[in-house]
Amino acid sequence: MDPAIDDKPHLHDLAQQIKQWARELGFDEAGITDTSLHEQESHFLHWLEKGFHGEMDYMKSHGTKRSRPTDLIPGTLRVISARMDYMPHDMLHAEATLQNSDIAYISRYALGKDYHKLIRKRLAQLSERINNELDGYEYRAFTDSAPVLEKALAEKAGLGWIGKHSNLLNKQRGSYFFLGEIYTNLPLPVDKPAINHCGSCSACIDVCPTQAIIGPYQIDARRCISYLTIELKTSIPKEFRSAMGNRVYGCDDCQLVCPWNKFAQLTTEAGFLAREDLSDPDLLKLFEWTEDEFLKHTEGNAIRRIGYERWQRNIAVALGNCVPCDNIITALQTRREESTVMVQEHIDWALEKLKSAP
Numbered sequence: 001m002d003p004a005i006d007d008k009p010h011l012h013d014l015a016q017q018i019k020q021w022a023r024e025l026g027f028d029e030a031g032i033t034d035t036s037l038h039e040q041e042s043h044f045l046h047w048l049e050k051g052f053h054g055e056m057d058y059m060k061s062h063g064t065k066r067s068r069p070t071d072l073i074p075g076t077l078r079v080i081s082a083r084m085d086y087m088p089h090d091m092l093h094a095e096a097t098l099q100n101s102d103i104a105y106i107s108r109y110a111l112g113k114d115y116h117k118l119i120r121k122r123l124a125q126l127s128e129r130i131n132n133e134l135d136g137y138e139y140r141a142f143t144d145s146a147p148v149l150e151k152a153l154a155e156k157a158g159l160g161w162i163g164k165h166s167n168l169l170n171k172q173r174g175s176y177f178f179l180g181e182i183y184t185n186l187p188l189p190v191d192k193p194a195i196n197h198c199g200s201c202s203a204c205i206d207v208c209p210t211q212a213i214i215g216p217y218q219i220d221a222r223r224c225i226s227y228l229t230i231e232l233k234t235s236i237p238k239e240f241r242s243a244m245g246n247r248v249y250g251c252d253d254c255q256l257v258c259p260w261n262k263f264a265q266l267t268t269e270a271g272f273l274a275r276e277d278l279s280d281p282d283l284l285k286l287f288e289w290t291e292d293e294f295l296k297h298t299e300g301n302a303i304r305r306i307g308y309e310r311w312q313r314n315i316a317v318a319l320g321n322c323v324p325c326d327n328i329i330t331a332l333q334t335r336r337e338e339s340t341v342m343v344q345e346h347i348d349w350a351l352e353k354l355k356s357a358p
């Protein structure tokens, strides 16, 4: 072991240095915590027991690895949690986009480059810098890439509190940011956990279009539009289709209404700026994309992960929620023949809805 490790002032300085390096690498903030997540583990297990995770079997397929960092990476003593703001300019007119049924609403985090690669690379650079300073310790970087209770760790590391909508909220910056973690066996001093400031507010619970926030801090993912449009591989239950409106990939409503997001800052990261072809695109144009065009337009973007079939399924629902017009009906009818059985069923729903509209 490096003799410097017993030197507490040195570790304190190193922790400050790590936070400074994180900022230099484009993170907006970093914090450090230990690996104990007892309370968060019981909340998570309760959520799984209720079946609120729906088809996300990966949430329960790793045993205790998700809630016990030492089970995932033996020897882990600390977690360095870092956050990076992603708010693009398009966030500023998100409500107007949601009101315009001819335009597709794409969750604002997914308008630019897929964040996974970008953040993992920066975390690797941060690990390398720490390693140059203090050799012989282990560092493993994750960003939504392994079973990690990332919001619980970030809350413990002082980066924000988990709001009633289950997203992490920062008092100075709102909730539009990505998280990444470095697991390490370096015994750094830990930060104070964040304090919850939701108070008596319930705006996110009240606004949710599908009532997915069934109580404070309790999300039934099976009702959540993000889950329905991104995670769900099968048919979208009919009871939620009208409420989806024009949301074709994810949903931001619970964050848009949150009063703390008046403090959110526009991103300075060029990779998170909206791509032109995904910035408030016309629904019909998106629906006309062939599979090759879909792959081309979503190259390096998170949307590509859901694949063409789910993309078409989601757009079919959004078209069903439009004001009826001949162009839309013709597009749905034309596309139907060459679509998969699942997409056809959603097209049929959309046609039925448009025809029965007053």
Ligand code: SF4
Pocket (backbone or CB within 6 Å): 163, 164, 165, 169, 197, 198, 199, 201, 202, 203, 204, 205, 254, 257, 258, 259, 260
């Ligand atoms: S909308 Fe209100 S209750 Fe919901 S996370 Fe924000 S502050 Fe908390």
